[in-house]
Each structure stands twice: as structure tokens, then as C-alpha cells.
Amino acid sequence: MAKHIRGRYEGSISRPPSGHWRAQTTPIKGHRVTRTFKTKLEALTWLRDMQSDLQRGFDYQGSKILLKDYLHDWLDTSRKALRLKTADSYSRTTEKYIIPSLGEVPLKDLTLFQVEKYYTGLIENGVGIRTVRLVHSILHCAFEKAVIQSILTRNPTSHAKLPRYKHGEKKVLDDQQVNRFLLAAIDSPFVGLYHLAVKTGMRLGELLGLKWSDLQWGSGRLYVQRQLQDVRGIGCFFQEPKTSSGRRTLQLGEGTIQALREHREFQQIQKDLAGQRWQENDLIFPSKIGTPLNPSNLRLDFNRVLERAGVPRVRIHDLRHTAASLMLNNGIPVIVVSKILGHAKPSITMDIYGHLYNEMQEGAARLMDELISPIKFTLPGNVNRGSSQGELISNPIPNICNDLHR
Numbered sequence: 001m002a003k004h005i006r007g008r009y010e011g012s013i014s015r016p017p018s019g020h021w022r023a024q025t026t027p028i029k030g031h032r033v034t035r036t037f038k039t040k041l042e043a044l045t046w047l048r049d050m051q052s053d054l055q056r057g058f059d060y061q062g063s064k065i066l067l068k069d070y071l072h073d074w075l076d077t078s079r080k081a082l083r084l085k086t087a088d089s090y091s092r093t094t095e096k097y098i099i100p101s102l103g104e105v106p107l108k109d110l111t112l113f114q115v116e117k118y119y120t121g122l123i124e125n126g127v128g129i130r131t132v133r134l135v136h137s138i139l140h141c142a143f144e145k146a147v148i149q150s151i152l153t154r155n156p157t158s159h160a161k162l163p164r165y166k167h168g169e170k171k172v173l174d175d176q177q178v179n180r181f182l183l184a185a186i187d188s189p190f191v192g193l194y195h196l197a198v199k200t201g202m203r204l205g206e207l208l209g210l211k212w213s214d215l216q217w218g219s220g221r222l223y224v225q226r227q228l229q230d231v232r233g234i235g236c237f238f239q240e241p242k243t244s245s246g247r248r249t250l251q252l253g254e255g256t257i258q259a260l261r262e263h264r265e266f267q268q269i270q271k272d273l274a275g276q277r278w279q280e281n282d283l284i285f286p287s288k289i290g291t292p293l294n295p296s297n298l299r300l301d302f303n304r305v306l307e308r309a310g311v312p313r314v315r316i317h318d319l320r321h322t323a324a325s326l327m328l329n330n331g332i333p334v335i336v337v338s339k340i341l342g343h344a345k346p347s348i349t350m351d352i353y354g355h356l357y358n359e360m361q362e363g364a365a366r367l368m369d370e371l372i373s374p375i376k377f378t379l380p381g382n383v384n385r386g387s388s389q390g391e392l393i394s395n396p397i398p399n400i401c402n403d404l405h406r
Contacts (some may be wrong), residue, residue, distance in 0.1 A: 011047045013040065023047045046216040065151065067110060068103030074142045083239065088231045090138050097122065097135050108152065115139070115160045129163045136162055170321035173198075178322060184309035189270075190301055192263030193285050197316070200250050201323030201341045204316050205229060208293050209238055210284040215260065220252045224342065229291055236292045246342045260284070324349070328356050344346070 010023035023043040024034040037043040043063060069095055079087045101118060102110065107241070122132050143155040173181060180197050183192040193207055205227035214223045225247055226238045241247050252260075263284070270288055271278050279290040287293045295316075302316050314322075320341070327337045338349040 011051065012115070013043045013047060015040075025050050026111075054301045065107045066103065066106050067105050070107050070146065071098065071103075071138075071142055074145055078141075081226055081278065083229050084234060085229050085239075088131050088136070088233075093131065093134055093195075094138060097127065097131070098138065102302065110156050110158060110406075112156050112158075115157050119160065119162065123163055134162055136160065141400040161254070164340050170325070171312070171314050171318050172316075172322040172325045173311055173314065175326060177309070178326070180309045181311055185305045187267065188301055189306055190285065190298060192259045192299070194302075194305070194319070195256050196252075197319040198323050198326075201320045201327075202250075203227070203320060203342075204295060204298075206241070206246075206342075208283075208295065208298075211282040212264070212284055213282055215284070217257070218259055220254070222252055224248050224250065228295075230295060236260055236294070238292075242341070243342075243344055244344060245339075245344045248339065248342050250340060321353075325356055328353055 011023065013023050015020060015021050019041050021037045021043040022034060023046050024324075025047060028034070035043070035046055037046065075087070075091055075094065082090065101121070102114075105114070116145070119132055119136065121322045122135065123129070140155065140157045143152060143157055147155055182191070182194060182198070185194050187192070192269040196202060197204075198206060200222075202224065206224050208228035209226040209278055210222070210224075214225060215221075216223075224241070226240055227246075228236055230236050231238050267286075270292070274289045281290055283290065287297070296390065299316060301306065304312070306313055324337055324341060327340070328334065335346045338346040341349060343349050355375055
């Protein structure tokens with residue numbers, strides 16, 4: 001016979017012939033929820049929890065919502081609060097990775113075990129760690145909103161174990177390869193950009209967002225204040241850096257300043273050739289008609305210069321890593337490198353470029369040997385003091401031991 005629990009939200013516990021305990025309740029009209037348990041206590045606990053959730057305003061309509069539908073709604077409502085490129089990245093990642101695997105799962109049924117199994121599956125299928133962590137960020141933010149909306153009682157991703165970043169060695173050019181690259185780029189319309197990239201480590205979006213008004217010719221200071229973003233379906237637009245550390249002032253050397261002077265002369269020739277088609281935006285590195293430069297056009301030129309220079313094939317972003325490695329390997333303090341790169345804190349720089357420290361330690365060891373060697377020393381006991389190198393001719397330990405036992 002079923003035991004009924006009365007109240008605002010009714011429920012019942014019964015024990016059918018199977019021997020297990022069954023608990024059921026009707027949180028919303030026409031929708032009965034039933035669970036089976038091994039013991040009466042487990043069934044009673046579940047039923048009490050259900051009633052407590054309902055009294056706190058938990059919305060059991062969420063039991064009908066599929067993950068794909070909720071994610072689409074969440075993305076639509078969150079888009080205004082996100083940067084355009086971030087919103088685009090969230091949308092593409094959701095459609096490519098989350099919906100095909102978990103889209104048909106009811107929102108309320110997703111468990112921590114399922115989430116961790118899903119992450120593991122992504123890694124096993126060759127999905128990068130950065131992408132898996134992005135997937136987690138999307139799910140975690142979406143589920144947090146579902147908890148706030150009382151659609152879920154808890155976030156199933158809160159305690160999920162995530163793969164750790166493995167900052168391996170970056171593909172970089174050494175100083176000789178950089179010089180060959182810049183020599184090969186001497187006839188490129190972007191030679192000034194390449195100089196800035198390998199000497200300051202600026203991001204591509206930051207380079208393409210530079211304006212002549214950001215440069216003080218007299219002092220050699222360059223102010224990084226915006227980025228050029230390229231978002232699918234929207235196109236190119238300018239945006240402020242994500243963090244305050246991204247807005248920074250860089251000091252340029254005379255060689256870089258000279259490269260920019262020559263680039264400005266070249267740009268004037270481009271203006272004359274473009275005539276009325278030229279659109280003045282004050283950009284240092286625009287297209288042939290003054291508009292924001294499409295990054296894909298730059299990549300074509302970049303690959304041609306690499307081939308002409310006979311150096312390893314790298315990405316434009318690897319020029320940033322090249323600049324960082326050259327600075328660190330030549331003794332520039334990590335805190336200075338961090339400021340130049342626009343990292344929020346030096347620990348980020350150390351995490352990314354930590355593999356360089358083994359090489360730097362070898363150099364430090366050699367330097368310390370040179371600074372503190374040779375050391376002349378004498379010890380009490382039977383020591384030949386005539387050795388110019390401080391070499392011990394006989395072992396003083398027995399004499400020391402004898403002295404201790406006297």
C-alpha cells in the first residue's frame with residue numbers, strides 16, 4: 001500500500017512486488033515524476049528534496065527542455081553582454097562540439113559523470129585542450145544561468161575535472177632567421193609591420209589597429225589602444241583591448257622608427273595611386289585604399305616572405321613568441337617582457353615561456369662560475385699551503401676527528 005505525503009505538493013511512496021521502493025510526485029500539472037530506490041529512506045529523502053525544491057520556486061518545466069534548445073536561448077540572451085568575437089566563438093563552438101554530442105539530452109538529466117566523460121571523449125578525438133576548456137566555459141556559464149532561473153538546482157559542471165594546459169615549446173625563429181626574414185621582406189608592403197611584430201611581440205589585431213596618431217615620433221613611444229577584429233557575418237571592426245594591461249605604451253628603438261618612416265613614405269605613394277578611392281582612416285597598416293586590412297591578405301604575403309628567406313614555416317602569431325623568446329634569452333627581465341606583451345601578470349609570461357628557463361639556467365650557471373671562480377681556500381690540518389690553486393694535498397679529516405676526540 002502506498003504511503004502518501006500530503007501538503008502543497010503531494011507525493012507518495014510505495015513498494016511494488018519487485019521489492020524496490022518507488023517515489024512519485026506531480027510537480028507540474030499533467031507531468032508525474034517517478035523514481036525507484038533500494039531503500040525506503042532513499043525514496044523518502046528524494047521526495048522531501050523534490051518538495052523543498054518546489055517550495056523554493058524550482059521550475060520543473062525545465063525537465064522538458066533539451067540542452068540544445070536551452071543553449072540557443074542562452075546564447076541569444078547573452079550576446080549583448082559578450083564581446084562580438086567572444087559571442088561568435090561561443091556560437092561556433094556550441095554548434096560544432098556541444099550540440100552534436102549533448103544536444104538531445106534533457107537539461108535536467110545531465111550529470112557530472114556525463115560531463116567529464118564528454119570532455120574525455122573530446123580529448124581522445126584530438127580536440128585541443130584550449131577548445132575543451134572553452135566548451136566547459138560555455139556549459140558552465142549556461143548552467144549557472146539555469147540555476148539562477150530555478151530551472152536547475154545545481155550546476156553539473158561545477159566540479160568537473162578539466163585537462164590542464166600543456167605549454168610546450170613554441171615555434172619561433174632565432175635571431176639569424178629573424179634577420180634573414182626581415183631582409184627578405186625589404187620589398188614587401190608590410191615590412192614595417194614585420195619589424196614591429198618581431199621587436200615588440202604585438203598581436204596581429206593590435207598591429208592592424210594602429211593609427212599614426214598613436215605614434216610619437218620624437219620620443220619613440222607607441223600607444224596600443226585598439227584591436228582590429230574580424231568576425232564571421234559581421235566583418236572587420238575596431239575594439240578596445242580586453243584588459244587594462246592590453247592598453248599599453250611601447251618604447252620603440254631607432255631602427256624600428258626608421259622602418260616606420262620608410263613605410264609612411266611608401267603609404268604616400270599608395271595614396272597617390274589610389275586617388276579618389278583612398279579612404280583616410282589614419283591607419284598605419286591599411287589596405288591599398290586606406291581601409292582596414294583583411295588579415296588573410298597579409299598572411300599570403302607573410303608566407304611568400306618566409307619562403308623567400310628560407311626559414312621555417314611559422315604563423316604570424318609566432319612572431320609574437322619569437323619576440324618574447326629573444327627578449328627572455330637575452331636577459332630582459334620577465335616583468336618587463338610581460339608588460340611589453342600586454343600580459344595581465346608576469347606569471348602568465350612564465351607559464352607560456354617556461355621552457356626557455358632551462359636554457360637560461362645553463363647560462364646563469366656559467367655566469368656564476370665566472371663571477372665566483374677561482375676561490376682560494378685553506379683548511380686547518382695537514383694542508384699544503386704552497387699550492388697556488390688552493391688544492392688539498394692531504395686529507396684534513398683525520399686531524400679534525402682527532403681534535404674532536406681529545
